[in-house]
Amino acid sequence: MTSAADLARLAVNLADVRERIEAAARAAGRDPAELTLVAVSKTWPASDVLGLWALGVTHFAENREQEAAPKVAAVLAALATGPSGGGGPEAGEGTAVAGGPPAGPASPVWHFVGQLQRNKVNAIARWADWVQSVDRPELVASLSRAAVAGGRVLTICVQVCLDSPGGAGAAGRGGVAPGDVGSLTELVANAEGLRLAGVMAVAPRGEPARPAFARLRTVAERLWRDHPDARVISAGMSGDLEDAVAEGATHLRIGTALFGERRPVP
Numbered sequence: 519m520t521s522a523a524d525l526a527r528l529a530v531n532l533a534d535v536r537e538r539i540e541a542a543a544r545a546a547g548r549d550p551a552e553l554t555l556v557a558v559s560k561t562w563p564a565s566d567v568l569g570l571w572a573l574g575v576t577h578f579a580e581n582r583e584q585e586a587a588p589k590v591a592a593v594l595a596a597l598a599t600g601p602s603g604g605g606g607p608e609a610g611e612g613t614a615v616a617g618g619p620p621a622g623p624a625s626p627v628w629h630f631v632g633q634l635q636r637n638k639v640n641a642i643a644r645w646a647d648w649v650q651s652v653d654r655p656e657l658v659a660s661l662s663r664a665a666v667a668g669g670r671v672l673t674i675c676v677q678v679c680l681d682s683p684g685g686a687g688a689a690g691r692g693g694v695a696p697g698d699v700g701s702l703t704e705l706v707a708n709a710e711g712l713r714l715a716g717v718m719a720v721a722p723r724g725e726p727a728r729p730a731f732a733r734l735r736t737v738a739e740r741l742w743r744d745h746p747d748a749r750v751i752s753a754g755m756s757g758d759l760e761d762a763v764a765e766g767a768t769h770l771r772i773g774t775a776l777f778g779e780r781r782p783v784p
């Protein structure tokens with residue numbers, strides 16, 4: 519369970535983050551209910567996930583399979599047996615940042631956002647509902663096989679590299695070049711067990727985030743011509759969520775601003 523001190527810390531941070539998101543949405547003339555907060559819980563314990571869950575956060579993301587699998591199991595076990603009896607977030611505190619649906623999911627929705635290695639795909643497919651970091655064709659077949667074998671449907675975002683040509687580049691933040699997004703999304707859209715949701719990106723280092731997110735929006739708009747339902751734009755972290763909301767992001771991946779400065783991974 520979450521200690522009272524941790525719950526208080528998380529509640530203050532969450533209120534701050536929600537305020538930032540709502541202000542950014544207002545500034546962009548957007549409805550905050552279109553924005554999904556995804557709490558990036560890497561390096562933080564299951565008790566913190568349970569704390570945010572109790573406060574109404576329903577989406578969580580991890581970037582390392584070895585860390586995520588036991589954490590997800592611990593969260594599910596606590597929700598099944600804990601004093602809250604598995605009751606999810608309070609009514610009215612659903613998926614969206616504000617004014618969400620009256621009832622959220624029965625358990626957290628888990629996203630994988632880390633670099634994908636093919637030998638980890640089967641393990642990830644056991645706990646992840648979303649995989650946001652698909653950036654190579656060979657991953658698509660592996661994910662599809664794993665999803666079908668597990669009787670699951672994985673929601674997929676293709677990760678786009680936003681390094682500007684001639685920019686700092688080679689920073690290794692992952693992602694497929696914008697010009698290759700079309701062929702990769704076709705593979706995902708046609709793969710059994712996978713649902714194409716949209717695109718994900720991390721702002722490049724050493725460049726302003728806003729023009730990079732504007733490039734991502736252009737990539738997304740091109741994708742919508744062939745896949746009008748693939749509307750997800752996953753962009754924006756603790757330091758640049760306002761820029762992401764201004765450029766059409768639908769899913770904000772927030773770690774530090776919710777949990778605190780990351781601790782070293784054991």
Ligand SMILES: *Cc1c(COP(=O)(O)O)cnc(C)c1O
Nearest residue numbers: 558581631755756771772773774
């Ligand atoms: C860690 C991480 C985040 C969250 O970053 P913060 O700056 O802590 O909010 C978002 N996306 C990805 C892919 C990450 O690895």
